[in-house]
Amino acid sequence: MDAPAEIMDSWLCSAAVGARAAGRILAQSSATQRDAALRAAAAAIRRHAAAILAANARDVEAYTGTAAFRDRLLLNDARIEAMAGGLEMIAALPDPLAGILAEWTRPNGLVIRRIPQPIGVIGMIYESRPNVGADAAGICLKSGNAVILRGGSESQRSAQAIHTAIIEGLRELGLPEACVQIAPTSDRAFVAAMLTASGLIDLIIPRGGKSLVERVQREARVPVLAHAEGLNHTYVHEEADFGMARAVLANAKMRRPGVCGATETLLIDASVAPAWLPVLVADLAALGCECRGDARAGAIVPMAAAAFDTEWLDAILSVAVVDGLDGALAHIARHGSSHTDAIVTENAEVAARFLAGIDSAVGMWNASTQFCDGGEFGFGAEIGIATGRFHARGPVGPAQLTVFRYHVVGTGQVRP
Structure with missing residues (x-):
């Protein structure tokens, strides 16, 4: 049964506030801790493989769509191993939050440094492929972003089982569970709540069919990193x-x-x-x-x-x-x-x-x-394929989920 809109809005507000606080902790955590959490999540996915497959079998049994989309939904031993391996590949990547992107000194002696930082709270809306939840969680954790996942109704059992394993990995390394949250419902009205959550969610990433992407682009009051059809x-x-x-x-x-x-x-x-x-x-x-x-x-x-x-x-x-x-x-x-x-x-x-x-x-x-796949590009996985004009294009991995800010270092300069 669909949840009332006010309950969904209340859950999203609470989740987003928790994600914001968890994201601050995550962004200040060490790369070693984040990478260890990713490896722990990979191990948990392997441990929970039987439960994930059982949940997926129920999703597949209930699905009545095309054979091609059934293949997107289906998980097997190889695909579960690919999920776990993808998280380990992400862990092995360079830290996207490390280092200085650029540095220069002004004539007055000010040193200006451009440094990377996470985007903040990501809202991930996806359909069919339950492994997308693991990919998105891994990429967001690596890049210091908190994420709120909303999977499709056809993969809800699978997505919840995968999420359980990922949370186990976070818990083992002492990172806040609110770094990766999953919507309690697949109700389409929850998507509407996410799209209008300006100030709570910093970026929406839709991954699914044409109708989903068009709806997100049409209704969103939050910046969107979207892809068009794969023509x-x-x-x-x-x-x-x-x-x-x-x-x-x-x-x-x-x-x-x-x-x-x-x-x-x-x-x-x-x-x-x-x-x-x-x-x-x-x-x-x-x-x-x-x-x-x-x-x-x-x-x-x-x-x-x-x-x-x-x-x-x-x-x-x-x-x-x-x-x-x-x-x-x-x-x-x-x-x-x-x-x-x-x-x-x-x-x-x-x-x-x-x-x-x-x-x-x-x-x-x-x-x-x-x-055209984040794993094949060496990103470990991808959170989507961006085809827009701003911020990122092509497979979106951890480095593409960062922006930048500036540090200015002086020796007492004042502006005339």
Whole structure:
């Protein structure tokens, strides 16, 4: 049963006040203590693996959506180990709060230092993938931020079980449990409370489908670090190594078609499309993928019409035949979402022009778009893929959840 709005608002207010106080302690803790807490949380996740899997089994049993989204929800031994390993990788990263970002001395002798600091209290709203809660908690702990998690209704049991393990790690190292809190309800009205919690929450990060991100951007009275849809493209240039193109495209689309880094559109040069496209389509069909193309693609291999502005998140791929690099760039500019776009080519000059010509948070050359992932970037995990214009772009790890401030050191100077 949904909780009354006043109860949710009261819980959020209390949680945010507690998070603020806990965040101050966390920000002043040593990197050694934070890293030890992350390793303790990883160990607790392994100890609680059976309970987490049992909770997840109940979530999966109750889920009635698509197979691709079911895969996002599903946990198994390997994915639990990946969660725990991700926390350990985060612990092994350099301290994002250490050191001086810049330092200079003014003519009057004042020494000005720019130093990193946490953002404060993060509100994390996510859907489907329960491991996101562990990733977000780890990244926030590493960077000295407190976090309030709100998972989706479909993964609520799993999220609560993971949270229990993480809190155990905090408790072992003497850090406040309020550093990582999880909403007591999956009621959509709780999202509304978070979005209007100006002064309580410093940054909202939504991670989920288009409707969630659009709602957050529309209703938020708190700054948002958001990503658009993953309308990602793989462009097969006429000077590609065809064997490489086959392998990269198959992985980019079908490794996990339900993730935001999956390729949604194949672009292929008109000069090689008649010879190469039938093979690429056959490769994908053998993996269970349906191709839908524009008129030029359909004239080579009969297929249903494409929808180039649709993020399929499923075993469906849009296909367009383009006239060289300029045609590919024009298509991406028209239909892309500034997430991740890739080119397969042996021509370094063309690759450089492609990477300079796209406006994506991540551009790739001769690599699968599914490498757009914080773990693959060496961040240990990610809290999301940012595609906006401010603060951070691409996978968001611990360093991207810090801002900066200044220390000014004088010797008694006064301003004339």
